[in-house]
Amino acid sequence: MSRFQVRQVAVLGAGVMGAQIAAHLVNVGVPVVLFDLSAPEGPKSAIALKAIDNLKKLKPAPLGLAAHAGRIRAANYEEDLGLLAGCDLVIEAIAERMDWKLDLYQKVAPHIGADTVVASNTSGLSIGRLAAVLPEALRPRFCGIHFFNPPRYMQLVELIPTADTRADVLAGLETFATRTLGKGVVRAKDTPNFIANRVGIAGMLATLHEAQALGLSVDLVDDLTGKKLGRASSGTFRTADVVGLDTMAHVIRTLQDNLGPGKGDDPFYPSYTTPAVLTGLIAAGALGQKSGAGFYKKVGRDIQRLDPATGQYVAGGAKAEPLIDRILKKPAAERLKLLRESSNPQAKFLWAILRDSFHYVAVHLAEIADSAREVDFAMRWGFGQKQGPFELWQEAGWLQVAQWVQADIEAGAALCRAPLPAWVFDGPVAQAGGVHTADGSWSAAQGRFLPRPDLPVYARQAFPESLVGTGAVAPLKSGTEVFRNDELRAWTLDGEVLIASIDCKLHLISPTVTEGLLKAVELAEANYRGLVIWSPDDVFSAGANLEALMPVFMKAGAKGIAPEEKKLQDLMLRIRYAGVPVVAAMRGLALGGGCELAVHCARRVAALESYVGLVEVGVGLIPGGGGLTYIARRAAEKAAAAPGTDLLAFLKDGFQAAAMATVATSAIEARQLGYLLDDDIVVAHKDELLHIAIGQVRALSDANWRAPNKALFPVAGRSGIATIQASLVGMRDGGQITRHDFDIASRIAHVVCGGDVDAGSLVTEDYLMALERQHFCSLLEHPKSQERIMGMLQTGKPVRN
Template identity: 80%
Template sequence: MNRFIVRKVAVLGAGVMGAQIAAHLVNVKVPVVLFDLPAKEGPKSGIALKAIANLAKLKPAPLGVAEDAARIQPANYEEHLDLLKECDLVIEAIAERMDWKLALYERIAAHLAPHAIVASNTSGLSITKLSDALPAAIRPRFCGIHFFNPPRYMALVELIPTPDTQAAVLNQLETFVTRTLGKGVVRAKDTPNFVANRVGVAGMLAVMHEADKFGLSYDVVDDLTGKKLGRASSGTFRTADVVGLDTMAHVIKTLQDNLGHDKTDDPFYASYATPPVLAALIAQGALGQKTGAGFYKKVGKEILRLDPAKGEYVAGGGKADPIIERILKKPAAERLKLLRESSNPQAQFLWAILRDGFHYAAVHLAEIADNAREVDFAMRWGFGMKQGPFELWQEAGWLQVAQWIKDDIDAGRALCRAPLPAWVFDSAVAMHGGVHTPDGSWSAAAGCFEPRSTLPVYARQHFPENVLGAGAPDPLQSGTEVYRNDELRVWTLDGEVLIASITAKLHLISPTVTEGLLKAVELAEARYQGLVIWSPDDVFSAGANLESLMPVFMKLGAKGIAPEEKKLQDLMLRIRYAAVPVVSAMRGIALGGGCELAVHSALRVAAMETYVGLVEVGVGLLPGGGGLTYIARRAAEKAAGAPGSDLLAFLKDGFQAAAMATVGTSALESRKLGYLLDSDVIVAHKDELLHVAIGQVKALTDAGYRAPPKALFPVAGRSGLATIKASLVGMRDGGFVSAHDFHIASLIAEVVCGGDVDGGSLVTEDYLMALERKHFCALLAHPKTQERIMGMLSTGKPVRN
């Protein structure tokens, strides 16, 4: 397969989706031209300019750093169509109107580069009908590409070919979307609403139907269908509000318009009827979150829910019954059996929506997707489900659940009377106990188990996300184990690079982890090219394990903690000055001690969604594992690169980030805060982290890696400390920080400025770490800090005192 290089992308349409797709492209450093209609007043590209400016206001933020908005080039169809010739990929993302899209294709066709891939971002329109407006020469390079909103955060991208789409084109686009954009690709068939919205919206309609049937309020339903059920925390009705009730109605109408109502068409057609309450809300202009009211309405700080019987908003906050919460914690087989047999309306409701989901997915599998894996991935990545419908069905016992579904269909309790497909009971699926096997996932259309894609891009994913039943290897049981203790596994995949994986909850750094990491460095120096610190989930490390230190604290007080804190600091210096490179492969949160572990590594490889910061102030402490020493040293290094500059100017940002517990809300922002360096690597796809990190260790070794020399460096001293303290006094006296926050920030300032020494005095890392240790232990003995620690350990939330 020829390599497809995307030098520039054109996004056609500067609406909500188009602008956010452009934002994600610049997040991953792909140049973008954002097109829209020429403005009637002001600059001709005013519509695109306004959309770009609006990106900084959106929450959640579509940009990794707000200033990257300037890297999106605004354009309009009247003046700039020639720019299309420079673009290797053109993504059309205008409104969901077939006639508008077709007219635009006719307008741009003559300006496209002869090799460019053209893709329509649509949530459900026929891709084949759209391709009819393109010249025959372009149709082999045309397909559908469906991003989920918001594009930066949602993992799913559906690719939809037409009969004319070349297989190589689809492979090239899947490779780009996977590696460069960091997305999970599902290949969908060209059927209404494709895979995720077809199954997901049908599921939402089923929830609305069953909720009405069992008389449950919207807030109770959302509590039942949120995290407790292994789905997105927003549940069902809140999700509809966030998506927009008009948008949901549009997707429903696509089902109504394209799936017919006679017996030869979709047997679930009757369930696609627009719920009366949804129609009424739209008629009133209550479209959900964007209009301030929908199924919910926020009044002050209170969230009200709609009472459809009264036609007014009432107090919300309804929750699942305690007995249901207990049932939902049971293993899958027991859970479904208890829900089905219970007389509790909430249990009956939950069984009904799960049954409806299983039934719907099975009936439509052959029509909408190549295999069951695509359906389960689509629901995970597009709708935030922990498991897709086939995975849960299989885990709970395939044939038993199938029989329950059949019994409900026969009794008229299901959404429709369509029988389960014959393959559910009679094929290799029944023999294997489900649709997912180590050999592949069931294709109802082909009548066999289809293996995963073998595109070269997936070879970069050592442990890709997989479905239950696929027999995927457990990363923490894979490779060759070299060393293990209770909270750390040290292992290797290739015998050349060592991997250290923290196995403790939230990958908290305890004395056991510290001991294990020291052993890992020692082993790496003895026999390997280097060490990668990596764990296979969305937490790099949430910081130090304060709870593990409590027995020592209770017995010896704060002074007993000092030796343990010294061990942690020694670990950080051991990593920094190791004879082989230590690379931190980060994703998710890297907070407190996790941040300190990363900044002392030779290099950091971070997924785009990596949130890094020193957050100890939240528990009444200051960073004590070398984080403040790092800030002081980095400020000195930057000042040395700008002769004649004031050291304090380079110190202020780092001090402020630590004192305010600022966390980078992306890898890009973490780099801006100084926790990642320009030389560090940001990876778009989380499952490529380990591959890239191992490659970076080998590259550093091949280039003759040497640890940095230990050196003295200057600090700001008492004059810098006085300047920082003056600003802190203003914040305290103005009521912006508490007295205890002022006290902690003053101690942080003392460490990063080097204490009571002259400005420009040369110090060592050991000297600053001793200051950190002294103040850390003193704060640990402070009653206000103890209140914060106990509050965090008991509630998980910071105490403001």
């Protein structure tokens, strides 16, 4: 088979998962045909059409831009099976019923193209049994592909081959899921519920068992098993509600049906009993978030929790004891020791669920996964854990923890009496101090350490996610350091492209960062082909560091801030007119000054999940780092490209985005708001961001890139200000905005329209930035803006006054 090219995908099944898989495909630019049953009346594809329309209403949004729902083609099995021949990939995502899936396969198989890959999005059904009904020629092109819900946001995709699946099919699909869809791919064995759901649901059942034994309430358990434990903030019971209690029950039944005596002979089988509380909730129609009630129920503005003893909902909000908070902040070895030795019920509970997880993955590793790597990444990417179970075990001290777990097993305190496997105590793992090493991760089935997959797609990830014990070097300690100050590191990987990494909390732009970026530009111009601004986490920059400016403000007031603001603006223009291309590699938050930094670069490379906007209104200020100047200039450029149009028509959207502090919730939406341009690059996989940004610098340099010429451009003037203010008056008088909001928005209008000048007057960027500084510094003196600033610094939440 030649290189796997996916020009169009068919998704079979327009239910919750099928429709959202289709949505994510169009997010990354892949054309999709979404199939479902024929409607009994009206348009034959009405079921798929309704599902597509519903995508625009869901939260969190499955689409990067709601309007892109129209890019999904609706189809039905009665009229449109011929479309399958033109699809390179077919993903089946109908309900988790083996008989329904087999019937559908027999219906569609004659219409599948000769080279088309077919994959089933099942959460745990046997891939081998599904393949058995397919024509023999199709079986080598069939496997499982398990997305996690919601598909846009959950990183994990499990690939499950059959004995017949061709290696090149798996490699092509793994490459597509990684590079195009932005997923973390784990290959799983064809066992019930695969890896993540097998380990995750067993862990949830163990948590329910231990919580019941110790009499802990659901809200307390969620506080204990959420962020405090390095897991998803939703904890255990809230996660179950989000997933759907009926879905959870189905996954449990898969364990029950396939792992009992004479089947899987799983020693943990007795722990797979469906909890009575779960059965009762499902019988009552309380299926979790989708039905409005589950383990939790929203009553007015309050979230109440279920009291299993009475079946009633009561006030929630229970929190871990301070002792537990202190223990959970300790290093791993000390933390586990303190939990195990404590008589506190909450500590005993936490030790029990951690012990159960270590016990479970060790016993099942050989059966469910090629190596411990797949288990840990599956739990990270599929269940939001900061560390997988093997990682935590290894970090806490492999043999010591193993002895504690084995002692509990022998004392009858564990979920089952199956001993830990011999490889835990003897041989390479014990000698290495754990399952993850620089040479690879332990394969219990093969009795050796397996290296990381070497598919070419992974060469695009300069710093892929690493596991405890692998010895991976932290990105900001890698490469060749060229310059460093207290909050910025300038370095290079290849000696040709310089990288500037802001290295402080939330990558806030302080005077120190400003100085560092200026130095990086100078170094890049002198010795490199260009500069990439990149940091290795989910924050590009959350804005200006107001707290760092407080001593200056307290000493000299707004007059003392004005020179610092001028330095920031000068930095933006220095970047825009640099002698080499400067590329912003954006990921996660790019807010306020971070957004301004990005828009002044020659090019932006943005991860799909980037959240971009000018948010200064939230702290009672206006954008003061050139953001409003950018809006005015871009409006003039767009008007010039459309002769005969009104400049104000191009200005209104940018004004509104700044005045309303609108934040794009994807890179796709950021492009619509104007913070990304048409030639900017949106990247699906966050770990490819640096690779592509460096490539953009090289491409611009190879194309003899030159900075744009400084030029005058027209502004809307006082008539534009008057037009905008007329609409603001209505909003103020109608109670939609406060008087202070009105004042701030009026100042924004004053800047983007160019101040008190005639419409069409030509101005410079320096002129508009001077207006920005004037209003920014004036607002710093305003009591209501000061209230907003202090409120944000003290609570992290905006004050509306």
